Amino acid sequence: MADPTPGKPFDLVLFGATGFTGSLVADYLAEHAPAGTRWALAGRSAAKLQAVRDRLAAARPELKGLPLLIADAADRVSLRELAERTRVVISTVGPYLHYGEPLVAACAEAGCDYVDLTGEPEFVDAMYLKHNARAVETGARLVHCCGFDSIPTDLGVLYTMRELGPQTGPVRVSGFIRVKGTFSGGTLASAMAAMSRPKAMARTAKARRSAEPKQPGRRFGVLAGPPRHDATARAWIAPLPVIDTQIALRSAAALPEYGPDFRYGHFAAVRRLPIALGALSLVAGLAVAAQVKPLRQAVGKVVKPGQGPDEARRAASWFTLRLRAEAGGRTLVTEVSGGDPGYGETAKMLAESALCLAFDDLPPTAGQQTTATAMGEALIERLSRAGITFRTLEAAPTRAPGRGR
Numbered sequence: 001m002a003d004p005t006p007g008k009p010f011d012l013v014l015f016g017a018t019g020f021t022g023s024l025v026a027d028y029l030a031e032h033a034p035a036g037t038r039w040a041l042a043g044r045s046a047a048k049l050q051a052v053r054d055r056l057a058a059a060r061p062e063l064k065g066l067p068l069l070i071a072d073a074a075d076r077v078s079l080r081e082l083a084e085r086t087r088v089v090i091s092t093v094g095p096y097l098h099y100g101e102p103l104v105a106a107c108a109e110a111g112c113d114y115v116d117l118t119g120e121p122e123f124v125d126a127m128y129l130k131h132n133a134r135a136v137e138t139g140a141r142l143v144h145c146c147g148f149d150s151i152p153t154d155l156g157v158l159y160t161m162r163e164l165g166p167q168t169g170p171v172r173v174s175g176f177i178r179v180k181g182t183f184s185g186g187t188l189a190s191a192m193a194a195m196s197r198p199k200a201m202a203r204t205a206k207a208r209r210s211a212e213p214k215q216p217g218r219r220f221g222v223l224a225g226p227p228r229h230d231a232t233a234r235a236w237i238a239p240l241p242v243i244d245t246q247i248a249l250r251s252a253a254a255l256p257e258y259g260p261d262f263r264y265g266h267f268a269a270v271r272r273l274p275i276a277l278g279a280l281s282l283v284a285g286l287a288v289a290a291q292v293k294p295l296r297q298a299v300g301k302v303v304k305p306g307q308g309p310d311e312a313r314r315a316a317s318w319f320t321l322r323l324r325a326e327a328g329g330r331t332l333v334t335e336v337s338g339g340d341p342g343y344g345e346t347a348k349m350l351a352e353s354a355l356c357l358a359f360d361d362l363p364p365t366a367g368q369q370t371t372a373t374a375m376g377e378a379l380i381e382r383l384s385r386a387g388i389t390f391r392t393l394e395a396a397p398t399r400a401p402g403r404g405r
Contacts, residue, residue, distance in 0.1 A: 008086055008087055009086075010039060010087065011086070012029075012087065012089070013069060013082060013088075014026055014041055015090060016042075016090075017049060017052050017092075018051075020343075021092045021117065024344065025092060025350055026056060027056070030059070030060055031060075032351065032386070037355075040068065041066060041068050042068075043070070044072040046070055049068040049070075050068065075102075076106065079102050079105075082103075083107045083109070084110045084112070087112065087357075088112065088114070089107055089112055089114050091114065092350070094116075094118060094120075096123040097122060100116065101130070104142060107135075107140050108135040108140050111140050113140060113141045113354075114140065115143045116143075116145075117147030117349075117350050118144050118145060119149030119243050122201040123144075124145065125208040126204050127368060128368045129208055131368075132367045136366045138366075142369065143353065143371060143375075144368070145244075145370070145371070146354075146371060149242060150247040151349045152336045152341075152388075153175055153247065153321065154247045154371050154372045155336070155371055155380050156321050156323050156334065157175070157252075157264065158255075158377075159334060161173075161258055162257070164327055164330065167258065167259030167262075167327050167328065169261065169327065170263075171258060171261065171262045172326045173248075174223055174232075174267060174324045175244070175264070175265070175321055175322070175323050176237055176268075176322045177268060177269060177319065178319065179341050180316070180317050180318050180319075181317035181340055181343075219262070220252055220253055222245055222249070222265060224265060225239070226238075230267075232322060237269050238268050239266070239267055240267055244266045245264055248264045249262070251373055259327070319345070322393075323335065333393040334391065334393060335389070335393055336389065337388070338387065338388040348386055349388075355382070356375045357374070362374065362376075
């Protein structure tokens with residue numbers, strides 16, 4: 001491959017390669033990175049990085065010389081050197097509120113593209129406020145939420161809007177997510193960190209809204225409502241307060257084909273009402289626990305960062321996101337589906353996002369972007385080839401496919 005960035009020895013670097021999700025991303029890159037890809041593993045422990053490389057090389061001897069870079073999330077000099085040596089950085093080091101900002105700053109300064117798998121709204125908003133302007137100047141593309149948060153939603157809505165065609169009137173899209181899966185200690189730590197700072201999150205979101213360019217003549221909003229049964233989802237649904245809604249709305253604001261009046265609602269979908277109420281109670285309990293440090297620490301001991309589900313559990317996991325779009329007198333139902341949402345598919349999504357930025361012919365963008373605005377159709381095509389399904393269903397309610405869903 002020709003080097004489009006002379007002087008940078010790497011196409012991509014995986015930072016956090018020794019963590020639970022990082023090791024899955026390393027596995028995916030080892031198997032799927034194109035021949036000739038110049039990539040490296042990065043982290044703070046040389047011994048742990050060596051162990052990851054040895055494991056990869058046991059199956060693929062050509063990786064025995066895979067470069068290892070020592071960098072620490074708290075060492076800005078090492079992060080700056082890392083960003084200056086590569087075209088794309090993949091970060092799996094969270095919680096991002098605690099550890100993520102120095103690497104984003106280094107990438108924005110060096111003109112290096114960046115992807116992560118955060119689902120922390122405060123972090124994403126803070127990075128926009130602190131580093132978007134510099135990234136625009138240097139040409140860096142800062143793309144957060146490149147895992148289960150929020151690729152199925154963001155690219156699912158994009159796929160749906162492309163199926164509908166450009167809109168000049170109101171568009172209403174509802175997403176109904178169903179999952180079977182477990183979570184790792186890192187995911188739990190990130191969620192608890194985000195829920196522990198509601199006031200700071202609200203302040204940062206308000207500051208971002210004030211700083212973002214205004215959209216005269218265009219309106220964007222959230223669809224909500226009480227828990228209820230929905231015919232399209234064929235399930236009980238309840239609003240799901242995750243970052244996916246914000247990401248979808250930011251893509252809508254940046255892409256004119258979403259129309260002048262766009263609203264999106266993100267909902268958890270379960271077959272039985274008691275399960276829905278139980279899930280809401282669990283989320284409410286975690287939110288309360290996050291406000292009290294001893295309780296927050298106690299929850300963190302249940303599943304520690306670095307731990308996660310084994311291969312058998314991941315193989316039995318799946319997700320479906322059904323999307324209902326209403327626009328111009330039409331109703332269109334689409335669906336995004338795949339395997340293990342939290343880890344197998346998240347590692348795939350994150351790695352393919354980095355490969356897409358490194359090698360695909362993409363529209364010129366810079367600064368903080370969403371996956372829809374930075375990569376769009378190119379990433380949908382990549383993920384489709386990798387086994388994640390994007391498809392159009394009938395407008396009438398239909399049964400969820402396979403696996404007894």
